[in-house]
């Protein structure tokens with residue numbers, strides 16, 4: 001009796017052993033794939049660092065671009081990018097989150113709204129150069145905003161709005177229905193429920209989507225070139241109506257030059273761009289931690 | 294269990310006595326259901342149900358799983374509005390007013406008719422905020438601290454949570470969460486409190502607390518409670534409605550419905566000789 005029950009718990013069952021083997025094989029396979037992805041990324045980073053480290057110093061961060069590699073810097077592009085990102089965040093986050101909230105919490109599920117939803121998904125797949133053309137026609141020419149920061153920011157906002165909306169909607173969908181019902185049963189309106197419960201509960205997910213979208217905006221070149229971000233700017237913008245350059249434009253410009261030194265400068269600029277991205281992500285993690293508690 | 298109930302409730306002679314002074318519904322009703330039908334995508338889940346809900350009394354809804362108790366309960370404070378498939382007809386009269394009239398604001402209805410759900414659903418916020426939020430958005434003027442304490446005491450939860458009011462409500466056990474939900478509903482001081490199996494996640498001691506609470510509340514509130522527990526229905530409620538497959542089989546004074554039901558089906562169900 002005792003012995004047989006011992007046996008039942010042994011792993012001598014051949015069928016079970018085969019299943020264990022299968023499981024470990026599959027997890028090794030997954031680990032390998034993950035490792036390959038990370039290794040490729042590390043290699044790329046290594047290459048960029050080797051090329052870029054040479055020019056990367058305070059002088060590089062505080063100088064305007066120049067014909068002479070030794071004197072060239074990223075200042076105007078860095079400040080331009082920070083301006084752009086701030087403006088984009090101010091424009092795209094409120095509109096994107098409000099749209100997602102409307103579609104999930106308020107809109108009736110009718111034909112028109114389904115059409116809108118479908119279109120938003122489609123817009124996420126439109127090539128960025130097309131947004132550049134729209135920006136040129138609509139903001140630069142149509143609204144006479146010139147080749148300014150605000151034109152760039154509006155264009156980029158259009159570009160990332162679908163991403164923010166889709167990510168926010170997914171985050172809002174994960175909030176359990178029972179929480180909304182609890183609020184409604186206390187005599188809350190839809191608006192009170194959305195503001196006090198749905199939005200805070202979906203905040204971490206929305207933040208992730210927003211950071212992803214802003215990261216995309218920070219690296220986009222094509223639409224900015226299309227609406228005429230300048231390639232040589234020896235001043236800092238004072239306000240949203242000023243003309244500007246941005247880091248991807250500067251990088252693109254340097255890479256296009258024949259001299260090897262400028263290619264190295266481009267690598268340095270890429271490192272700075274990555275640093276900005278990292279700081280943004282870190283900030284998001286800190287904010288999320290703070291609000292979750 | 295059911296045999297016990299039999300013995301306890303069917304004392305010889307009582308049948309005849311109850312039959313003689315058969316009390317009609319002589320109470321003041323706060324809510325009245327008249328020929329109510331509720332459909333999910335056109336399929337009837339509640340069929341031609343009519344009965345009154347007496348003011349400051351406890352009415353229990355009993356019946357087998359899936360018979361439509363929750364559906365009916367949700368229709369009493371317009372919570373079915375949130376289920377798009379639901380359509381209703383028939384007349385719900387609350388204090389003489391048609392509950393479903395276009396001029397009636399469902400938000401206002403829910404301020405007066407509160408609800409405790411079948412599954413505990415605390416907000417993912419602190420214990421304090423769970424209770425204070427409802428009164429707060431509805432313009433409660435007096436001290437929220439006192440209200441929170443009073444509501445938690447009423448729901449027999451105060452002693453367990455008084456030192457951790459500002460911790461997350463999700464850190465509470467399932468039974469504690471349910472009592473928190475009851476406290477949250479009470480904090481709104483509703484006219485009518487709808488409860489969907491509020492004790493199904495509770496141990497016998499908490500259940501006894503809640504039952505005591507219901508007795509006490511009855512002096513000020515009207516309570517409609519769904520329960521699967523026959524003893525509970527018999528113990529606490531003044532009136533009982535027995536539903537089966539969406540139809541009202543029998544409605545009456547609890548004692549009478551349990552001791553000398555008019556219908557065969559009711560007798561079989563309440564005595565446990567079911568199916």
Ligand SMILES: Nc1ncnc2c1ncn2[C@@H]1O[C@H](COP(=O)(O)OP(=O)(O)OP(=O)(O)O)[C@@H](O)[C@H]1O
Nearest residue numbers: 333338357358359360361362363364365376378411
């Ligand atoms: N959202 C819905 N869509 C379609 N049918 C539903 C929906 N909710 C409930 N029903 C159906 O309506 C009937 C009544 O359901 P209800 O939840 O009211 O039963 P109940 O009496 O509360 O059961 P239980 O005691 O198990 O909680 C069931 O047949 C159920 O399948």
Ligand SMILES: [Mg+2]
Nearest residue numbers: 362363411489
């Ligand atoms: Mg139910």
